[in-house]
Amino acid sequence: MATDYVIAKQVSKHFGHQQVLNQIDLTLPAGMIYGLIGPSGAGKTTLIKSILGMEAVDSGTVKVMDTVMPNRAVMAQVGYMAQSDALYETLTARENLTLFGQLMSVPKIKLAQMIDYAAGLVDLTSQLDKRVSGYSGGMKRRLSLAIALIQDPQLLILDEPTVGIDPELRQQIWTELNNLKDTGKSMLVTTHVMDEAERCDYLMLIRHGIALAEGTPAALKQQYAVDTIEQVFLKAGRMQDANDGNR
Amino acid sequence: MRTMAIVRRVFKQMLRDKRTLALMFLAPLLIMTLMYFLFQNNTTQVxxxxxxxxxxxxxxxxxxxxxxxxxxxxxxxxxxxxxxxxxxxxxxxxxxxxxxxxxxxxxxxxxxxxxxxxxxxxxxxxxxxxxxxxxxxxxxxxxxxxxxxxxxxxxxxxxxxxxxxxxxxxxxxxxxxxxxxxxxxxxxxxxxxSTQSAKATSYTTKSHYIYGSSDSTFFENFSPAFLGFFVFFFVFLISGVSLLNERTTGTLSRLLATPIRRSEIIMGYLIGYGGFAIIQTVLTVVFTIVVFKIHLVGSIWLVFLTNLLLALVALTLGIFISTFTNSEFQMIQFIPLIVVPQIFFAGLVPVDGMASWLQAIAHIMPLYYGANALTAVVTKGAGLGDIGVNLLILVGFMVVLTMLNIVGMKRYRKV
Missing domain, CATH: 3.40.190 (D-Maltodextrin-Binding Protein; domain 2)
Structure with missing residues (x-):
């Protein structure tokens, strides 16, 4: 199945005594925005790092682009935006983009063009030659997103991409993510902003390392007989706690 | 290609950090100057x-x-x-x-x-x-x-x-x-x-010095060892702290989310910071020789080479030690533990006269080999053949530490 960018099967992972991921299945086909929602510490970031091959899983398999992870070469096809802004503050935005472009093997002749494209997308073109140390939190977030886009990847993995970004720009970024989706790219996005969850094509609710529910936003609302994803989330959480209490 | 991207980044970062640059290049000169005046007149003690x-x-x-x-x-x-x-x-x-x-x-x-x-x-x-x-x-x-x-x-x-x-x-x-x-x-x-009776012989002494001259000072004898020490110290500190920063700010983990090899990151560091170590070495050596008129018997290129190897060992050691630390403060704690003891085995106290277990410790100190080679070149004019073994041991230290560093990065990415 060449059209599935990510196939994770029965992924489990624990740190010490804590089970962080418990037999998670995840399939991300081409041309889809897949949302991972759940509270902090639910295991979203660990799942993402396992998919990237940076974290070793205890059991289960992860395939990205039909390749079993971890695999170094596949990483060039994945645009990654980490939860915390990992930027070189003494360098300018352009230098940061150039560095990651080179690491992602963007051809030299294409690099300048890609920098303009990525910077334009996140509205940083006029501040490209400013040092990152002078950036605001939102600007850093946007630069991190631009870095994820630098090699024009088919798969984007975005860990909380819109934290600290103002509503107008958030709107803009989501429009652009949808445009990217239309060209056949896929995105795996974590969020705990519920109105963003509504914009995803498909959702997975994670809590305490367990996939509580999944489906399209509409299907989930129907399943739980509520009006918003937020209510789905709360209801699913209560049911989980009730089950834990019964055990 | 990716290595060079890292090297360029290291250079840019260092050049923008003026204070660190000053520490790396001026501090050794300052301390050498101080030492020169301290140890210059060692006969006026009364x-x-x-x-x-x-x-x-x-x-x-x-x-x-x-x-x-x-x-x-x-x-x-x-x-x-x-x-x-x-x-x-x-x-x-x-x-x-x-x-x-x-x-x-x-x-x-x-x-x-x-x-x-x-x-x-x-x-x-x-x-x-x-x-x-x-x-x-x-x-x-x-x-x-x-x-x-x-x-x-x-x-x-x-x-x-x-x-x-x-x-x-x-x-x-x-x-x-x-x-x-x-x-x-x-x-x-x-x-x-029988008229030639024996006359009493009276002895007079005439001194010849194989190395140095009658006005050789304490400073002249120990400056080669200190040259090595400063290069070692500053490179250890700067490389260790910068990799630590890379870890704590998350950029290391971000780097490893690209197809870069772990060895490419380490090599980038070696070349990038190695470049600054070369500049530091040249500056310090030339300063000591020109300003203090240190009598350099051997080849200046051997001094550079030995110092460069010492710097590379310090670089890999700094990166290695930073793996065990979580903050700059913890990195500083390793200085009295790892760096300072090395100066004792750099020739200030003759190692031959030490207890055998102390001699054993001396032989696991990179600075012992480096300082010995430097002193031999500067004061005795030793050639590559004389100090070859010492240099090879330094290379050995560097290779082993580099391997450990590459393996150690598996903590952040499995491949």
């Missing part, structure tokens, strides 16, 4: 010695340029030393000299010890000389008497022989005459040789 009731002849010989004598009226050494801040106190009872050292400064104690010892030896020599003089006079008079006696004896033999020769010649016996002539020659020869 110890003060109090004396009480000591023979003038003894005082005269102890009084050297390194010891100043103060006369006091008390035999209570302890009290006088404390009261007058003396380094030693000398008292005499009949033939017995008693010295009390303050010993708050061991250098001054040994200064007094040395001049007391040499003074007493001088005194002994003087008495010996007077005794010898008397003996010599007696010997000379005996010799004169002996000389007279032999002269008289020779005279008798000579006249006897001469008459015998004359008789033999008169008889026409040529053979006997010649034989007697020889005897005569011998007899006269003995008289001339």
């Amino acid at each position: 110890a003060s010695l109090g004396v009480h009731h000591v023979d003038q002849s003894v005082v005269n010989v102890i009084d050297t340029k390194n010891v100043t004598i103060h006369h006091y009226d008390s035999s209570q050494a302890r009290k006088m030393i404390k009261q007058h801040d003396l380094d030693g106190y000398l008292t005499q009872k009949n033939g017995q000299l008693t010295i009390t050292y303050s010993n708050s400064n061991p250098t001054n104690t040994s200064l007094i010890k040395a001049s007391l010892q040499s003074g007493l030896v001088k005194l002994k020599m003087k008495t010996l000389v007077t005794v010898t003089k008397k003996q010599r006079a007696a010997l000379e008079s005996q010799q004169a008497a002996l000389k007279k006696l032999t002269a008289a004896q020779t005279q008798a033999t000579v006249t006897k022989l001469k008459t015998a020769i004359a008789q033999a010649q008169a008889r026409g016996d040529q053979a006997t005459a010649e034989k007697l002539q020889k005897q005569l020659k011998q007899a006269t020869a003995t008289t001339s040789s």
Whole structure:
């Protein structure tokens, strides 16, 4: 199945005594925005790092682009935006983009063009030659997103991409993510902003390392007989706690 | 390609961090300058010695340029030393000299010890000389008497022989005459040789220095070791802290989310910071040689090479140690543990004279090999063949640490 960018099967992972991921299945086909929602510490970031091959899983398999992870070469096809802004503050935005472009093997002749494209997308073109140390939190977030886009990847993995970004720009970024989706790219996005969850094509609710529910936003609302994803989330959480209490 | 991207980044970051640059390039020069003036005049140390009731002849010989004598009226050494801040106190009872050292400064104690010892030896020599003089006079008079006696004896033999020769010649016996002539020659020869009496030989010393000269200072002997130490110290600190920063800000983990190899990151660091280590080495070495006129016997290129290898070991060690730390503060804690002990084994204290277990420790210290090689090149003019083993060991340290670093990064990415 060449059209599935990510196939994770029965992924489990624990740190010490804590089970962080418990037999998670995840399939991300081409041309889809897949949302991972759940509270902090639910295991979203660990799942993402396992998919990237940076974290070793205890059991289960992860395939990205039909390749079993971890695999170094596949990483060039994945645009990654980490939860915390990992930027070189003494360098300018352009230098940061150039560095990651080179690491992602963007051809030299294409690099300048890609920098303009990525910077334009996140509205940083006029501040490209400013040092990152002078950036605001939102600007850093946007630069991190631009870095994820630098090699024009088919798969984007975005860990909380819109934290600290103002509503107008958030709107803009989501429009652009949808445009990217239309060209056949896929995105795996974590969020705990519920109105963003509504914009995803498909959702997975994670809590305490367990996939509580999944489906399209509409299907989930129907399943739980509520009006918003937020209510789905709360209801699913209560049911989980009730089950834990019964055990 | 990816390695070079890392190298370029390291260069840009360093060039923008003016304070770190200054620390790396100017601090060694500053400390070397300070050391130069500290260790320049090491002969002007003067110890003060109090004396009480000591023979003038003894005082005269102890009084050297390194010891100043103060006369006091008390035999209570302890009290006088404390009261007058003396380094030693000398008292005499009949033939017995008693010295009390303050010993708050061991250098001054040994200064007094040395001049007391040499003074007493001088005194002994003087008495010996007077005794010898008397003996010599007696010997000379005996010799004169002996000389007279032999002269008289020779005279008798000579006249006897001469008459015998004359008789033999008169008889026409040529053979006997010649034989007697020889005897005569011998007899006269003995008289001339016995007049050459043995003259006393007096020794004078003339000093030659294989390495350095008579005005070689402490600084000159130890500057090569310190050169190595500074390069080691600053490179260790800067590389360790910068990789640590990379870890704590998350950029290392971000880097590893790209297809870069772990070895490419380490190599990028080696080349990037290695470049700055080269500049630092050249600056420090040239500064020491030109400004302080250090006598460099060997090749300057070997000095550069050794320092570069030391820097690379420090670089890999810094990166390695930073793996075990979570903050800059913890990184600093490793300095007294990892870096400072190395200076003790860099040649300040001769390693050959250490206890065997200490010698064993010396052999696991990279600076021991580096400083030894540097000292050998600078002061003895050692060539590549002489220090080759040391350099190879440094390369070994570097290779092993690099491997460990590459494996250690598996913590952040499995491939």
